[in-house]
Amino acid sequence: MLLYDSAVSGNCYKVRLLLAHLAIPYERRELSVTDRSNRPEVLGGLNPALRVPTLVLDDGRPLGESNAILWYFGEGTRYVPENRYERAQVLQWQFFEQYDHEPHIAVARFWLHYSGGKADPAALERRQASGYRALDAMEKHLDRRAFFVGERYSLADISLYAYTHVAGEGGFDLLRYPAIRAWLERVAAQPGHIAIDA
Amino acid sequence: MLLYDSAVSGNCYKVRLLLAHLAIPYERRELSVTDRSNRPEVLGGLNPALRVPTLVLDDGRPLGESNAILWYFGEGTRYVPENRYERAQVLQWQFFEQYDHEPHIAVARFWLHYSGGKADPAALERRQASGYRALDAMEKHLDRRAFFVGERYSLADISLYAYTHVAGEGGFDLLRYPAIRAWLERVAAQPGHIAIDA
Numbered sequence: 001m002l003l004y005d006s007a008v009s010g011n012c013y014k015v016r017l018l019l020a021h022l023a024i025p026y027e028r029r030e031l032s033v034t035d036r037s038n039r040p041e042v043l044g045g046l047n048p049a050l051r052v053p054t055l056v057l058d059d060g061r062p063l064g065e066s067n068a069i070l071w072y073f074g075e076g077t078r079y080v081p082e083n084r085y086e087r088a089q090v091l092q093w094q095f096f097e098q099y100d101h102e103p104h105i106a107v108a109r110f111w112l113h114y115s116g117g118k119a120d121p122a123a124l125e126r127r128q129a130s131g132y133r134a135l136d137a138m139e140k141h142l143d144r145r146a147f148f149v150g151e152r153y154s155l156a157d158i159s160l161y162a163y164t165h166v167a168g169e170g171g172f173d174l175l176r177y178p179a180i181r182a183w184l185e186r187v188a189a190q191p192g193h194i195a196i197d198a
Numbered sequence: 199m200l201l202y203d204s205a206v207s208g209n210c211y212k213v214r215l216l217l218a219h220l221a222i223p224y225e226r227r228e229l230s231v232t233d234r235s236n237r238p239e240v241l242g243g244l245n246p247a248l249r250v251p252t253l254v255l256d257d258g259r260p261l262g263e264s265n266a267i268l269w270y271f272g273e274g275t276r277y278v279p280e281n282r283y284e285r286a287q288v289l290q291w292q293f294f295e296q297y298d299h300e301p302h303i304a305v306a307r308f309w310l311h312y313s314g315g316k317a318d319p320a321a322l323e324r325r326q327a328s329g330y331r332a333l334d335a336m337e338k339h340l341d342r343r344a345f346f347v348g349e350r351y352s353l354a355d356i357s358l359y360a361y362t363h364v365a366g367e368g369g370f371d372l373l374r375y376p377a378i379r380a381w382l383e384r385v386a387a388q389p390g391h392i393a394i395d396a
Contacts, residue, residue, distance in 0.1 A: 048294060048336075048338070049335070061283060063286055063290060064290050064294075065289065065290040065297075066293075068286045068289035068292075069286070071285070071289050072285075072286035075282060084270065085259060085261070085270070087270075088261055088266045088270035089261070089266070091265065091269050092266040094293075095265055095293075095296055096246060096247055096263060098293055099247070099263075099297070100247050103297075140246070141246060
């Protein structure tokens with residue numbers, strides 16, 4: 001099984017983290033997140049979005065989108081609830097992550113940390129304001145909860161952990177968020193946890 | 199069951215379309231998509247993203263995110279495949295829709311059609327360029343396929359139909375896309391189909 005990967009991408013880290021929990025072996029092939037000129041050639045037939053992570057199963061069938069890959073491997077394991085409402089809640093938080101969290105927090109982090117600091121100040125400020133709104137919503141939800149759904153560690157936590165735990169690299173101050181910080185520690189204490197740079 | 203709704207929102211239309219296919223009754227409560235000042239008050243305890251659609255089940259439990267709501271009702275019906283790989287492919291296209299399609303096509307449509315035409319020309323041009331990339335990817339995929347996943351109508355088609363069939367309102371020229379136009383007709387011919395303004 002082959003994962004088209006980026007060592008610094010939180011989206012790729014989600015997949016690596018779940019595969020580590022599940023002890024599933026795979027091969028990594030690193031693609032650049034700054035020079036994307038080879039993406040059509042490499043990923044053209046595999047992923048309509050031309051992005052990493054893209055997974056190629058042993059039989060050659062491809063799969064894109066970090067959260068879809070998580071469901072492919074997570075179904076039937078402890079990381080996906082069986083209850084219909086809780087399953088929909090996991091998806092709710094994963095779609096929240098891709099719409100309200102990643103486009104702001106991951107992009108601010110990329111601009112500040114991985115693109116040589118070439119951020120337009122006004123654009124960065126907008127992304128950070130939106131990113132803080134996502135963090136505010138997470139803090140409120142975690143205020144009296146241990147995990148995002150059903151009080152158990154699930155794919156929802158994996159998806160939101162990926163870019164939240166490195167939000168500081170995007171200029172976000174997590175000291176404002178005690179519930180998020182306690183949750184980050186609970187996630188990092190899960191059996192089989194690996195770091196983003198593992 | 200109560201759906202916080204917007205008559206013009208494609209995201210809300212996804213939910214209304216699936217509930218029509220399944221003949222599930224519900225109540226609609228319209229929220230404005232231009233004046234969002236009452237969102238914290240109305241949706242504050244229900245949806246972390248403060249957006250429509252937000253569904254409140256008969257027992258009071260809330261659910262947000264259009265595609266998560268689709269899965270809540272779609273599981274176990276003809277609109278969700280049973281095969282593990284196909285299920286992940288449905289999710290892949292739904293995450294593609296929320297990341298690569300909706301933020302460009304729906305936003306361009308909103309700016310041109312529902313906000314009094316107050317679009318910044320350079321920002322509109324960027325959204326349209328990105329939206330055309332999403333349409334290009336869809337056209338390529340549909341070139342020799344009837345539907346997005348497994349050659350059967352599924353949640354993936356519902357999700358992508360919602361804003362694609364009104365992309366013209368965002369300034370997109372669908373005449374360039376014969377495979378998409380044929381697919382739009384196949385979707386509209388499904389039993390129980392309703393229009394966005396039904």
